[in-house]
Amino acid sequence: MENNHWWNKSVVYQIYPKSFQDTNHDGIGDLRGIINRLDYIKKLGVDVIWLNPIYESPQVDNGYDISNYEAINPTLGNMADFQELIDGIHERGMKLVMDLVVNHTSDQHDWFKESRKGKDNPYRDYYIWRDGKEGKEPNNWGSYFSGTAWKYDDETDQYYLHLFAPEQPDLNWENSQVRRSVYDMMNWWAAKGVDGFRMDVINLISKPAGLPDADKNDDEKYANVEPLVSNGHRIHEFLQEMNKNVMSKHKMITVGETPGATPEDAEKYASLDNKELNMVFQFEHMGLDSNPNPALGKWDDRKTSLKDLRANLTKWQEKLYGKAWNSLYWNNHDQPRVVSRFGNDQTEDYRVKSAKMLATMTHMMQGTPYIYEGEEIGMTNAYFPKLDDYVDLESINAYHQLVDDQHLLDGKTMMKYIALHSRDNARTPMQWDDSQYGGFSDHTPWEKVNPNYKQVNVKNALADKDSIFYYYQKLIALRHTLPVITNGKYALVPGNEEDDQIFAYTRQDDQTTLLVILNYTDETVNRHYQVPVNAKLLISNYVDDQNDTIRPYEAKVYQY
Ligand code: NOJ
Numbered sequence: 250m251e252n253n254h255w256w257n258k259s260v261v262y263q264i265y266p267k268s269f270q271d272t273n274h275d276g277i278g279d280l281r282g283i284i285n286r287l288d289y290i291k292k293l294g295v296d297v298i299w300l301n302p303i304y305e306s307p308q309v310d311n312g313y314d315i316s317n318y319e320a321i322n323p324t325l326g327n328m329a330d331f332q333e334l335i336d337g338i339h340e341r342g343m344k345l346v347m348d349l350v351v352n353h354t355s356d357q358h359d360w361f362k363e364s365r366k367g368k369d370n371p372y373r374d375y376y377i378w379r380d381g382k383e384g385k386e387p388n389n390w391g392s393y394f395s396g397t398a399w400k401y402d403d404e405t406d407q408y409y410l411h412l413f414a415p416e417q418p419d420l421n422w423e424n425s426q427v428r429r430s431v432y433d434m435m436n437w438w439a440a441k442g443v444d445g446f447r448m449d450v451i452n453l454i455s456k457p458a459g460l461p462d463a464d465k466n467d468d469e470k471y472a473n474v475e476p477l478v479s480n481g482h483r484i485h486e487f488l489q490e491m492n493k494n495v496m497s498k499h500k501m502i503t504v505g506e507t508p509g510a511t512p513e514d515a516e517k518y519a520s521l522d523n524k525e526l527n528m529v530f531q532f533e534h535m536g537l538d539s540n541p542n543p544a545l546g547k548w549d550d551r552k553t554s555l556k557d558l559r560a561n562l563t564k565w566q567e568k569l570y571g572k573a574w575n576s577l578y579w580n581n582h583d584q585p586r587v588v589s590r591f592g593n594d595q596t597e598d599y600r601v602k603s604a605k606m607l608a609t610m611t612h613m614m615q616g617t618p619y620i621y622e623g624e625e626i627g628m629t630n631a632y633f634p635k636l637d638d639y640v641d642l643e644s645i646n647a648y649h650q651l652v653d654d655q656h657l658l659d660g661k662t663m664m665k666y667i668a669l670h671s672r673d674n675a676r677t678p679m680q681w682d683d684s685q686y687g688g689f690s691d692h693t694p695w696e697k698v699n700p701n702y703k704q705v706n707v708k709n710a711l712a713d714k715d716s717i718f719y720y721y722q723k724l725i726a727l728r729h730t731l732p733v734i735t736n737g738k739y740a741l742v743p744g745n746e747e748d749d750q751i752f753a754y755t756r757q758d759d760q761t762t763l764l765v766i767l768n769y770t771d772e773t774v775n776r777h778y779q780v781p782v783n784a785k786l787l788i789s790n791y792v793d794d795q796n797d798t799i800r801p802y803e804a805k806v807y808q809y
Pocket of ligand 1 (some may be wrong): 310313350413449450477583740
């Protein structure tokens with residue numbers, strides 16, 4: 250089956266606007282900063298830019314709490330800046346994807362301000378209000394950001410649901426007026442020329458009927474709601490309705506963020522007939538290094554083994570082949586830096602080699618690759634030592650809940666886990682050069698700069714022809730020119746299933762085979778693969794090829 254949509258061979262670059270480039274001297278990135286850097290992004294060769302939320306917002310969750318869907322947050326710029334940005338993107342032949350956050354709004358959104366006023370207010374039913382149970386919350390659901398998912402409001406003596414922060418009340422998708430308002434807003438942005446949407450936690454919008462208690466273990470103060478709330482009973486109906494009312498009218502690219510989605514779910518969301526979404530962000534490979542105790546979730550220090558990673562990525566490649574479309578990612582604004590997490594940032598040589606090896610792993614697979622700002626220069630985790638260094642509410646709340654409140658971890662251990670997994674690792678300012686604040690701003694940034702900016706920065710990357718940047722540039726160009734990367738069939742090299750050092754797979758179509766060989770470790774290993782004599786070495790992160798001797802973090806792709 251040939252996948253011939255424009256986005257099938259596209260590569261997306263994700264920008265976290267607050268951390269990308271400041272131009273108005275307030276230590277916060279802005280739209281003008283992005284405009285000034287468009288030539289840099291174009292040079293990388295990507296096709297699409299995805300912006301994290303830029304809408305008006307009190308910034309409790311960095312823009313994922315939207316108070317006005319049709320206005321730009323003043324710290325980032327205004328509508329004229331937005332117009333200039335989208336024009337600049339289009340003039341360079343790229344497209345723009347906006348973040349769509351419609352599981353919840355800010356509590357400062359007019360809809361919620363009205364809703365809160367009284368039970369008879371026309372907006373009351375835009376949100377999920379319930380009576381308490383015996384003086385307590387309506388059910389045992391926990392919030393993604395620690396604590397209960399319910400907030401009591403004395404105005405009407407009821408609770409409202411917030412799966413995220415209390416300032417992020419959940420919209421009631423059962424209400425057809427809510428859905429209509431969302432579709433109108435999406436069409437409004439499409440009319441402005443927006444080319445697509447990344448849909449925030451979109452598979453959480455259909456809540457289970459009756460909002461029953463969720464399963465919970467003794468260590469958990471409140472239940473982890475994800476298994477109960479994700480992929481709810483009306484989700485496909487809602488997405489098909491959205492598709493009919495919005496996506497089918499425009500040539501869009503859509504990607505749904507879908508925590509808890511399995512390949513079987515993805516086959517429905519992202520099936521090739523495009524009745525719902527074009528693809529989803531699944532989280533299975535992001536959860537392989539989580540703590541086995543659900544009460545601790547991602548707070549842990551284990552490393553993902555190659556066996557687990559390969560089995561997972563292979564499952565997704567195989568199950569979606571010919572049925573649905575994959576997205577390919579290591580990083581985003583919620584995840585630690587890939588080179589620190591799956592690679593090795595302990596020496597400069599390993600940082601560069603392992604960043605390229607991991608890039609090769611996903612960029613040779615089937616799907617749409619997403620590159621998160623700074624990934625293309627191998628930015629690392631910041632490993633900030635003190636809780637005070639962290640800004641993100643998820644890390645701060647988790648520390649207080651797990652250490653101070655529940656005593657499940659001691660402070661030192663939790664700080665070690667936060668240094669590895671905090672979302673702040675992704676949000677440190679983009680490192681442009683070796684000047685103060687990494688060239689991000691001339692004012693103290695809202696989030697500290699990673700101390701390694703003097704060495705790891707765009708200026709150095711552009712000056713070095715062997716840099717990670719140029720390696721990504723080459724991977725992107727290969728995707729644009731070699732159809733086998735878009736449509737070839739994926740297979741593990743026979744016998745590779747149990748190898749705990751080397752990952753070896755092929756992509757194949759009628760004309761071409763690619764053999765991808767990746768060393769996941771810092772050891773030199775010997776393996777023999779059948780490489781035809783006429784094979785060409787397409788890309789590699791070492792200057793020479795030593796055939797069966799595969800050096801630390803070596804990546805090589807043969808074409809024949
Ligand atoms: C997922 C987003 O990626 C994350 O940054 C945000 O905090 C939550 N959804 C809530 O909107």
